[in-house]
Amino acid sequence: MPWERSDFFGPMIIAVAVLILIYAISRCIRMVQQTDAWIIEFLGSYRTTWKAGLHLKLPFVEKVVAKISLKENVIDFAPQTVITRDNVTVQIDTVVFYQVTDPARYAYGVNNPIAAIENLTATTLRNIIGDLELDQTLTSRESINSRMSVALDDATDAWGIKINRVELKDITPPQAIRQAMEKQMRAERERREAILQAEGEKQSAILVAEGQKQSAVLKAEAEKQAKILGAEAEKQAQILAAEGEAQAILQVQQATAQGIQMIKEAGADKAVLTIKSLEALAQVANGQSTKIIIPSELQGLAGLATTAGELFKPTE
Secondary structure, three states, X not given: OHHHHHHHHHHHHHHHHHHHHHHHHHHHEEEEOOOEEEXXXXXXXXXXXXXXXXXXXXXXXXXXXXXXXXXXXXXXXXXXXEEOOOOOEEEEXXXXXXXXXXXXXXXXHOOOHHHHHHHXXXXXXXXXXXXXXXXXXXXXXXXXXXXXXXXXXXXXXXXXXXXEEEEEEEEEOOHHHHHHHHHHHHHHHHHHHHHHHHHHHHHHHHHHHHHHXXXXXXXXXXXXXXXXXXXXXXXXXXXXXXXXXXXXXXXXXXXXXXXXXXXXXXXXXXXHHHHHHHXXXXXXXXXXXXXXXXXXXXXXXXXXXXXXXXXXXXXX
């Protein structure tokens, strides 16, 4: 029986030893993620920093003392009470964006990095706001953010921390100050509304006057153009009338010339011409004129015709 007991415990002890060895080896092989960094100590002192990848740790003498995230972190601190230069108490809510750049200094530089950043943010904020008045505080957020980011980044560099940016989430002045600001803003809006209304009425009056002026100018231009066109039409009518009279006179002269030419071609003697002259004289006498001037030649011919008529007149 003793021999059987030893045969049973021997393999069992070996199996347990093997399991312990496997467990120890598995605990010594560690995988570090891409966004992490591990701080390794050898017998209580800093040895190295593990980055992303597979690492082997010496059992019992090396120890992982800190696992630090390398991602950007956000801290939303509680509202801080600060006093402006004009003695107004305001509540300011601050948000800090930071990232660990040196894991070793982060692990050994300060005992509680988050609390250290919060206290440093509060003191820096009080120093900056204390140099500004309330109106400047409310309108200079970008400037305050930049100044705080630079100050915090310089102070936290020794801790292996990079301050990417600082944002003032909210600035809350006292209730009485808010009411006074609302009244001021309301009065300013009413003033701007009155100015805009006056400007609109002014522009409207100017536009109406410009429209009336343009209408008067256009009316005068239209009347001027109408007069010019009327004068041109009258001138053209007179020209056409004169041309018509000239054309009629020309046609009469041409007809007279053609009649004389026909008489000459017919071989008319002096007696015929005399008779034609007398006929023309008779037509003249039938006119409306009260005085008639008769050429001397026609007067002699008229007397001769009267005498001849008396001679050939039949006796009663």
